[in-house]
Each structure stands twice: as structure tokens, then as C-alpha cells.
Amino acid sequence: MPSTSINNNTTIVFRVPSTTNNSLSGISCKEYRIPASRLSPTFREQYRSPGVSGPSITITLDENTTEHYDIYDFYLNKDTVRSTSEIETYRKKSIAHTLGESIPYFKKSTEMTITPEEARIDYHNLLACYTLGATLHDHRFQDAVASKLVTTLRARGTHQTQLIRLLDANTIKAIIEQYGTQSPLFLLLVAAYARFASVNDIGTLAFSSVSGSFKSHVLKEMAGLRAKQHIDGVGAPDFVVSECRFHGHDFYAPCSLRRR
Numbered sequence: 001m002p003s004t005s006i007n008n009n010t011t012i013v014f015r016v017p018s019t020t021n022n023s024l025s026g027i028s029c030k031e032y033r034i035p036a037s038r039l040s041p042t043f044r045e046q047y048r049s050p051g052v053s054g055p056s057i058t059i060t061l062d063e064n065t066t067e068h069y070d071i072y073d074f075y076l077n078k079d080t081v082r083s084t085s086e087i088e089t090y091r092k093k094s095i096a097h098t099l100g101e102s103i104p105y106f107k108k109s110t111e112m113t114i115t116p117e118e119a120r121i122d123y124h125n126l127l128a129c130y131t132l133g134a135t136l137h138d139h140r141f142q143d144a145v146a147s148k149l150v151t152t153l154r155a156r157g158t159h160q161t162q163l164i165r166l167l168d169a170n171t172i173k174a175i176i177e178q179y180g181t182q183s184p185l186f187l188l189l190v191a192a193y194a195r196f197a198s199v200n201d202i203g204t205l206a207f208s209s210v211s212g213s214f215k216s217h218v219l220k221e222m223a224g225l226r227a228k229q230h231i232d233g234v235g236a237p238d239f240v241v242s243e244c245r246f247h248g249h250d251f252y253a254p255c256s257l258r259r260r
Contacts, residue, residue, distance in 0.1 A: 009035075009036075009055065010035075010036040010055060010056065010057065011033050011034070011035060011036065011055060011056040011057075012033075012034050012035075012036050012039060012056070012057055012059060013031055013032070013033050013034075013056050013057065013058040013059070014031065014032045014034065014058075014059055014060075014061055014069065015029045015030075015031055015058060015059070015060040015061070016029060016030050016031075016032065016060075016061050016064055016065065016066050016068075016069045017029055017061075017062065017064075017065055017066070018030050018065070018066050029060075030066045030069075032069055032073055033056075034073075034076065038076050039136065039138070040136060040137045040138045040139070040140075042137035043136050043137040043138065046137065061132070061135065063131070063132075063135065064128060064131075064132050064135075065128075067084055067121075067125050068125055068128045068129050068132050069132070070084070070087055071083070071084065071087065071125060071126070071129050072129060072132055072133075072136075072138075072141065074087055074090075075141060075144060080144070081126075081129070081141075081144045081145055081147070081148040082148075083122035083125070083126060083148070083152065084118075084121055084122050084125045085114045085118045085119075085121070085122050086122075113157050114157070114158070114159070115159075116159045116162055119158055119159035119162040119163075120159075120162040120163075120165070120166065122152070122158075123149075123152075123162055123163040123166055124166055126145055126148060126149055126152075127166065127171075129141075129145050130142055130145045130146070130185055131178070133145060134178070134179075139248045139249075140256050140257065142184075142185075142247075142248060143184075143246075143247040143248055143249070143255070143256070143257055144257055146184055146185065146188055146243065146246040146247060147243040147246075147247075147257060149163075149188060149192075149246075150188070150239065150240055150243045150246065151243075153192055153195075153196065153236060153239050154235065154236045154237050154238075154239045155235055155236075156233065156234060156235035157233050158233070159232060159233060160192070160195075160196035160230070160232060160233075160236070161196060161197070161198060161201070161232045163192055163196070164192070164193055164196055164197045164198075164201050165201075167189060167193060167210075168208075168210070169208060169209045169210045169211070172189075172210050172211050172214045173211060175189065176211055176213065176214070181213045181214075181217065184245070184246040184247055184248055185246070186214075186217075187217075187245070187246060188245075188246040190214065190217040190218055190221050191221055191239075191240055191246075192239075193205075193214075193218050193221075194218050194221035194222040194225055195221075195225060195230055195236070195239060196230050196232070196236075197218075198232070202218075202222075205218065
């Protein structure tokens with residue numbers, strides 16, 4: 001059977017399950033219409049659909065929610081990765097700018113710092129976006145997500161321990177199974193755990209069912225950090241020397257994020 005010719009004029013329609021709040025309103029899926037030219041060549045080739053004709057192709061992404069794809073959609077439009085809370089603030093500021101001074105309390109709400117729970121959601125969604133990048137074969141997006149995780153962990157008031165508490169045995173196992181113990185994401189999480197975990201977190205890790213490989217990597221990373229003690233919420237501008245350590249490109253290859 002002939003396959004669909006995917007060219008720059010083809011529109012890819014992603015159907016993404018709505019978040020819980022949207023589901024309560026009766027909306028089960030949200031559609032994102034993206035020109036094929038903005039997606040990775042590998043993805044376009046893999047999703048050539050036999051026997052399908054027309055100017056658009058619909059693909060359902062069951063593993064992700066709208067919160068995850070909103071981050072990717074923002075990245076495609078702005079060429080930068082923003083967290084869920086930052087995107088929400090961006091939207092509120094846009095509305096406040098449009099409405100002016102008629103709702104001053106609304107402007108004030110955009111200046112609030114994030115709570116630990118909001119930070120946990122931000123970290124959770126960024127990790128999910130890394131997997132979304134793998135699904136879409138968009139390795140540049142994965143590198144951008146890794147860089148966003150690094151810059152977030154460096155920043156003041158980002159509740160770094162909320163990321164640590166997401167890294168339970170099941171999460172680490174899934175990451176190892178999908179990416180391996182030498183993957184950029186695994187090494188990033190090892191570095192984060194070694195730097196930002198509390199004494200209690202380390203004690204819990206030692207007697208947990210978390211992968212022995214993860215434990216050994218964390219201990220090795222901690223060996224070089226013995227002189228440093230991180231206080232949660234304090235900025236960490238010296239967290240890792242180079243973001244490219246956690247990108248997918250080769251060590252000596254140029255970084256696509258720096259070619260703009």
C-alpha cells in the first residue's frame with residue numbers, strides 16, 4: 001500500500017490526553033496541530049502512515065498529558081524550554097498585560113514564588129518531557145530539557161529536594177531500562193542526587209530497593225563533593241561545569257542549542 005508523503009506542508013495532529021482538571025470538564029483529549037517541518041526528520045520518517053492520504057496525519061500520544069505537550073509546544077514556538085509553573089506565569093502575564101490595571105491582584109499573582117508542590121510538578125513534567133522527546137525522536141528537545149533541569153537546579157528557591165524525592169526505585173528502574181546507566185539523563189540525576197539530597201535522603205537510599213548501580217554512581221559522585229553542603233532553596237550556580245555533559249551529542253560534537 002502507498003504511504004503518505006510527509007512534506008513541509010503536512011500537518012501533524014497530536015491528540016494528547018487531558019490533565020485531570022480538564023477531564024472533569026468533559027474534555028478527554030486536546031489536539032495540537034504542528035507543521036511537519038518543525039518536527040524531527042526521524043520522527044517524520046517513522047510515522048509515514050501506509051494507506052493514509054490527506055494534508056494531515058493524526059497521532060495519539062497516550063503516554064503523555066497536555067501539561068507535558070504544552071512544554072513542547074512552547075519550545076517549538078519560543079525555542080526555549082519553560083517549566084509548567086513558568087508557562088502558567090507567562091500566560092497570566094500575557095492576560096494581565098492585555099487587561100492592564102483593571103485587575104491588579106492578578107498581576108500580583110504572577111510575581112509569587114513557587115511552592116514545593118509546584119516545584120515537584122515542574123520536575124515531574126520536565127522528566128516526562130525528556131521521554132516525550134525520545135518518543136518524538138527530538139534529541140535537541142531532550143538536550144534542551146536536560147539544560148533546563150540543570151539551570152533550574154542551579155537557581156535559588158527551586159526546591160531541589162523535590163526532584164530527589166521523585167527518584168524512587170520504580171522511576172530509577174524505568175530510566176535505566178529505557179536509557180541505560182551511561183545515558184545523559186541517568187548521569188544528570190546521579191549528579192543531582194549527590195549534590196542536593198539531604199542526609200536523610202542518603203540514609204533512605206542506602207537501605208532502599210533502588211538499583212545498586214544508581215547507588216554506586218551516587219556514592220562516587222558524592223566523593224568529589226564532600227566539602228560542600230547544600231541547603232535546600234539556595235542557589236547553586238556551580239552545579240556542574242557544562243550542560244553538554246548531559247546532552248546526547250558526542251563529546252567533541254558541536255551543541256545544536258548554541259547555534260541560534
